[in-house]
Amino acid sequence: MPTDSEVLIEIxxxxxxxGDHEVLRSIDLDVHKGEVISIIGPSGCGKSTxxxxxxxxxxxxxxxxxxEGIDILDPKTDVDLLRRRIGMVFQSFNLFPHKTVKENIxxxxxxxxxxxxxxASAKADELLAKIGLSDKADQYPSRLSxxxxxxxxxxxxxxxxxxVMLFDEPTSALDPEMVGEVLKIIxxxxxxxxxxxxxxxxxxxxxxxxxxxxxxxxxTIAEENxxxxxxxxxxxxxxxxxxSKVL
Amino acid sequence: xxxxxxxxxxxxxxxxxxxxxxxxVSTDVEAADGRTLVVETSPDFAPFDYxxxxxxxxxxxDIVRAVCNDMGCNVEFRTNTFDSILMSVPSGKCDIxxxxxxxxxERAQIVDFSIPxxxxxxxxxxxxxxxxxxxxxxxxxxxxxxxxxxxADYASSNYDRNNxxxxxxxxxxxxxxxxxxxxxxxxDSTVALAQCAANPNLQVLDILxxxxxxxxxxxxxxDNTALRDEFNDSLxxxxxxxxxxxxxxxYEENGYxxxxxxxxxxKGTIVVETSPDFPPYDNxxxxxxxxxxxDIxxxxxxxxxxxxxxRQNTFDSVIVSVQQGKCDVGASGFTIxxxxxxxxxxxxxxxxxxxVLVVKEDSNIxxxxxxxxxxxxxxxxSSGADYATDHLKDSNLIQQKDxxxxxLDVISGKAVAEVVDNTxxxxxxxxxxxxxxLDILxxAEVEYYGLIIKKGNTEMYNLVxxxxxxxxxxxxxxxIIEYYTSHIGEDIASYxxxxxxxxxxxxxxxxxxxxxxxxxxxxELKDRFHNDFLKNDRYMYIFDGLKNTLIITAVALVIGLxxxxxxxxxxxxxxxxxxxxxINAICHLYITVIRGTPVMVQxxxxxxxxxxxxDNGILIASVAFGINSGAYxxxxxxxxxxxxxxxxxxxxxxxxxxxxxxxxxVILPQAFRNxxxxxxxxxxxxxxxxxxxxxxxxxxxxxxADIIRGQTYDALLPILVxxxxxxxxxxxxxxxxxxxxxxxxxxx
Ligand SMILES: Nc1ncnc2c1ncn2[C@@H]1O[C@H](COP(=O)(O)OP(=O)(O)OP(=O)(O)O)[C@@H](O)[C@H]1O
Ligand SMILES: [Mg+2]
Numbered sequence: 001m002p003t004d005s006e007v008l009i010e011i012x013x014x015x016x017x018x019g020d021h022e023v024l025r026s027i028d029l030d031v032h033k034g035e036v037i038s039i040i041g042p043s044g045c046g047k048s049t050x051x052x053x054x055x056x057x058x059x060x061x062x063x064x065x066x067x068e069g070i071d072i073l074d075p076k077t078d079v080d081l082l083r084r085r086i087g088m089v090f091q092s093f094n095l096f097p098h099k100t101v102k103e104n105i106x107x108x109x110x111x112x113x114x115x116x117x118x119x120a121s122a123k124a125d126e127l128l129a130k131i132g133l134s135d136k137a138d139q140y141p142s143r144l145s146x147x148x149x150x151x152x153x154x155x156x157x158x159x160x161x162x163x164v165m166l167f168d169e170p171t172s173a174l175d176p177e178m179v180g181e182v183l184k185i186i187x188x189x190x191x192x193x194x195x196x197x198x199x200x201x202x203x204x205x206x207x208x209x210x211x212x213x214x215x216x217x218x219x220t221i222a223e224e225n226x227x228x229x230x231x232x233x234x235x236x237x238x239x240x241x242x243x244s245k246v247l
Numbered sequence: 248x249x250x251x252x253x254x255x256x257x258x259x260x261x262x263x264x265x266x267x268x269x270x271x272v273s274t275d276v277e278a279a280d281g282r283t284l285v286v287e288t289s290p291d292f293a294p295f296d297y298x299x300x301x302x303x304x305x306x307x308x309d310i311v312r313a314v315c316n317d318m319g320c321n322v323e324f325r326t327n328t329f330d331s332i333l334m335s336v337p338s339g340k341c342d343i344x345x346x347x348x349x350x351x352x353e354r355a356q357i358v359d360f361s362i363p364x365x366x367x368x369x370x371x372x373x374x375x376x377x378x379x380x381x382x383x384x385x386x387x388x389x390x391x392x393x394x395x396x397x398x399a400d401y402a403s404s405n406y407d408r409n410n411x412x413x414x415x416x417x418x419x420x421x422x423x424x425x426x427x428x429x430x431x432x433x434x435d436s437t438v439a440l441a442q443c444a445a446n447p448n449l450q451v452l453d454i455l456x457x458x459x460x461x462x463x464x465x466x467x468x469x470d471n472t473a474l475r476d477e478f479n480d481s482l483x484x485x486x487x488x489x490x491x492x493x494x495x496x497x498y499e500e501n502g503y504x505x506x507x508x509x510x511x512x513x514k515g516t517i518v519v520e521t522s523p524d525f526p527p528y529d530n531x532x533x534x535x536x537x538x539x540x541x542d543i544x545x546x547x548x549x550x551x552x553x554x555x556x557x558r559q560n561t562f563d564s565v566i567v568s569v570q571q572g573k574c575d576v577g578a579s580g581f582t583i584x585x586x587x588x589x590x591x592x593x594x595x596x597x598x599x600x601x602x603v604l605v606v607k608e609d610s611n612i613x614x615x616x617x618x619x620x621x622x623x624x625x626x627x628x629s630s631g632a633d634y635a636t637d638h639l640k641d642s643n644l645i646q647q648k649d650x651x652x653x654x655l656d657v658i659s660g661k662a663v664a665e666v667v668d669n670t671x672x673x674x675x676x677x678x679x680x681x682x683x684x685l686d687i688l689x690x691a692e693v694e695y696y697g698l699i700i701k702k703g704n705t706e707m708y709n710l711v712x713x714x715x716x717x718x719x720x721x722x723x724x725x726x727i728i729e730y731y732t733s734h735i736g737e738d739i740a741s742y743x744x745x746x747x748x749x750x751x752x753x754x755x756x757x758x759x760x761x762x763x764x765x766x767x768x769x770x771e772l773k774d775r776f777h778n779d780f781l782k783n784d785r786y787m788y789i790f791d792g793l794k795n796t797l798i799i800t801a802v803a804l805v806i807g808l809x810x811x812x813x814x815x816x817x818x819x820x821x822x823x824x825x826x827x828x829x830i831n832a833i834c835h836l837y838i839t840v841i842r843g844t845p846v847m848v849q850x851x852x853x854x855x856x857x858x859x860x861x862d863n864g865i866l867i868a869s870v871a872f873g874i875n876s877g878a879y880x881x882x883x884x885x886x887x888x889x890x891x892x893x894x895x896x897x898x899x900x901x902x903x904x905x906x907x908x909x910x911x912x913v914i915l916p917q918a919f920r921n922x923x924x925x926x927x928x929x930x931x932x933x934x935x936x937x938x939x940x941x942x943x944x945x946x947x948x949x950x951x952a953d954i955i956r957g958q959t960y961d962a963l964l965p966i967l968v969x970x971x972x973x974x975x976x977x978x979x980x981x982x983x984x985x986x987x988x989x990x991x992x993x994x995x
Contacts, residue, residue: 084903094898098995108902140995
């Protein structure tokens with residue numbers, strides 16, 4: 001797979017503690033352009049913390065993250081500018097309830113003046129068509145099902161034309177019958193060549209879309225491999241244990 | 248939609264305020280009925296009519312001012328020539344002519360005269376070294392007169408015309424005398440005095456015993472006898488109560504000099520505070536401050552030439568106000584004692600009283616010893632309370648905010664006796680059935696009442712005390728006290744007010760028609776309602792009070808919103824980013840202190856400590872309640888912001904939006920929905936909390952009802968009405984808050 005293509009994110013010795021509680025000890029990872037990486041691991045092992053460190057929703061305790069050649073931990077770096085290029089999708093959707101679906105999608109590009117109203121509107125229409133929710137453009141989020149809301153949240157992140165997408169358990173809050181529609185969107189996105197990091201409990205899905213799967217345990221990447229190897233021939237004992245529980 | 252709701256809310260508040268204001272406008276003008284009488288004069292006849300600068304001065308002008316004030320109407324003076332006024336009045340171009348018109352048969356054909364207000368005869372003015380001694384001596388002498396005057400008429404009919412010089416003006420006449428061109432002048436007695444005052448070499452010789460005695464009267468149209476009669480009543484009243492004499496004395500003392508400004512020209516204002524719930528010393532009659540203290544102050548105003556402005560405050564607070572210079576004089580039946588002497592200066596005493604007991608008629612208390620172990624009551628900080636604390640140690644003393652509540656203790660049986668000054672006791676017993684006075688406190692010291700003035704303010708002290716001593720010496724104080732003590736227990740107008748005259752003579756139009764049968768609870772309730780609200784326009788206390796309550800609430804809410812928003816922003820910013828540490832600490836302290844202390848204590852602190860130099864009670868109260876409200880509003884806003892899920896901010900930030908952008912576009916609009924109803928509720932509690940504003944002397948709705956109680960002794964009805972008004976406002980506000988809430992909730 002494209003391991004030889006350009007490195008988009010270079011993570012070295014990343015650590016994060018909440019007070020005394022050391023959640024991440026030391027993580028090293030190169031994310032290549034166009035790569036799709038799944039992150040798995042037991043609950044509370046720090047998957048979300050790791051993902052949120054990448055766009056600085058959590059500030060790492062130590063280590064370095066270089067994104068597109070910029071040291072994002074450098075105090076001089078404009079974090080807001082950086083975040084425009086990193087899309088994020090949350091487990092709990094976090095749509096803006098007081099705005100319509102279309103307004104949700106258009107808000108950031110317009111307010112940040114990266115697009116005009118017209119451009120943002122066209123972009124929103126295009127994204128809505130892609131996620132199959134053109135008819136819901138003027139609805140408030142509270143009128144949408146969970147699956148529909150998460151699809152809008154994905155569209156909202158995509159509206160900023162990010163270089164990388166971070167998904168934090170995008171389907172965990174959904175009723176089972178809605179999981180499929182969201183996963184399909186993510187898969188389409190992966191197929192279109194988007195660089196993605198996906199924290200997920202859907203092992204089948206991880207296996208299907210990933211170029212690489214990371215297993216986080218004890219604050220480090222305990223094992224990483226192509227999905228066939230990682231799932232088919234797990235080396236780490238904890239991973240075997242974990243897989244035996246979830247599969 | 249949200250904005251519309253807000254506008255609606257603001258609109259309702261302002262309509263309520265306007266309602267309050269417009270209902271009260273009429274009382275702000277001094278004249279109760281807003282009438283203005285146009286008075287024409289020819290201001291060239293000192294000391295009766297002249298001008299000092301633009302101001303009309305002179306005996307006529309000031310009597311007209313005094314009478315019109317007594318009638319309760321405004322005056323507008325206009326200049327006209329003497330002859331033209333005699334045409335202007337009958338044609339109705341003006342209401343009154345006041346220009347030294349002597350009353351004559353001829354003039355009485357075309358105009359009506361008031362009762363005479365001045366009497367003039369003709370006198371001789373001659374140099375001090377003249378040989379003239381009686382009217383015969385004038386034969387052969389050169390006599391100078393002003394053409395057209397009574398003096399000219401008299402001279403030409405009694406002396407040789409060849410010896411008479413007819414001059415155009417008094418100045419020419421005086422020139423004749425001073426240059427020796429004439430030996431004597433024949434002239435009106437008052438004008439003569441003025442001339443001699445200005446020319447020390449001249450003297451008045453009152454030797455023309457056969458000269459006609461003229462009387463001056465004001466003139467009215469023959470078509471307006473009602474105005475004339477009303478004017479006459481008030482003129483008689485100011486003659487009776489001594490104001491007329493004060494005016495006349497004033498001009499005499501100033502030597503009838505045409506430089507003398509109007510008696511009513513104020514040299515300044517003396518601000519007087521009182522607790523108007525202590526008849527017969529301090530009371531209200533409708534909107535008018537009445538009582539012995541108040542009228543003594545009015546008389547002091549007349550004597551000193553100062554305008555007296557009355558304000559009300561609670562008894563205790565009056566002393567503090569005087570100490571802090573928020574007012575010039577405290578006049579509220581203050582007993583002179585050493586403790587108070589340390590805080591303020593006392594004037595010469597003007598009244599003498601001692602403590603008695605008020606008990607029920609069937610009380611079996613006969614001696615002081617009978618009070619042992621019983622509950623007694625008195626007004627907080629009053630001499631009665633002091634006496635009880637010192638001499639009735641074995642009794643259980645209740646101290647009430649005012650002596651009316653203390654009396655209610657006796658009536659309701661909560662206390663067996665009230666300890667109170669004898670004058671108040673007489674008023675209370677006269678006004679309430681089934682009570683009697685026990686004059687058995689033989690060890691109670693005789694007390695003296697004095698006015699209080701800030702220590703060290705010798706200028707004010709001398710001004711007031713000199714005037715007071717003069718009024719005591721000339722019997723004015725006695726007359727005032729006599730007036731009130733002969734009407735004890737009645738609700739009477741000021742000694743100096745026109746209402747006093749009218750009520751004395753024509754009281755039959757008041758509520759004496761009550762005896763027209765129809766008893767029963769309904770009639771009684773109607774009577775109480777009439778007495779509490781309609782009589783003497785007492786409803787104005789409720790309206791004025793309501794206006795003040797609404798103003799204070801609205802202004803305080805605005806201040807609270809602004810302050811609260813700022814504090815909430817600081818606190819939230821600190822919560823989210825950790826910045827603004829010091830300001831946040833200050834805000835935190837502010838919220839802790841405000842929420843940890845009673846609003847009334849805050850109000851008193853702000854009034855007496857922070858705003859020592861200001862006496863704008865409404866403003867201070869608004870600020871105090873605003874500061875108080877700000878703390879609650881801040882927490883409402885902060886919790887409204889906190890209630891917005893954390894993920895909202897994270898979603899914004901993950902899209903690259905700044906903290907501020909996220910706040911304005913996402914967090915605050917959502918917080919608004921949580922905040923608005925809570926702000927509305929804050930407004931409602933604020934409205935109710937303002938009811939303690941009375942403690943700094945503001946007449947809010949509660950205090951207004953309180954004052955009515957103090958006047959009518961009706962303990963319940965005024966409070967019930969106040970409660971109903973509060974409730975009505977709260978229900979209206981609640982309705983709008985509910986609607987707003989529903990609208991907000993259905994928005995998304
Ligand atoms: N803001 C925080 N303060 C303190 N501890 C935190 C904070 N956020 C996360 N943690 C702790 O860090 C650890 C890792 O949390 P994280 O949410 O990254 O786990 P996770 O792997 O995503 O788990 P899950 O699969 O349940 O989502 C947990 O023990 C959690 O309690
Ligand atoms: Mg997680």
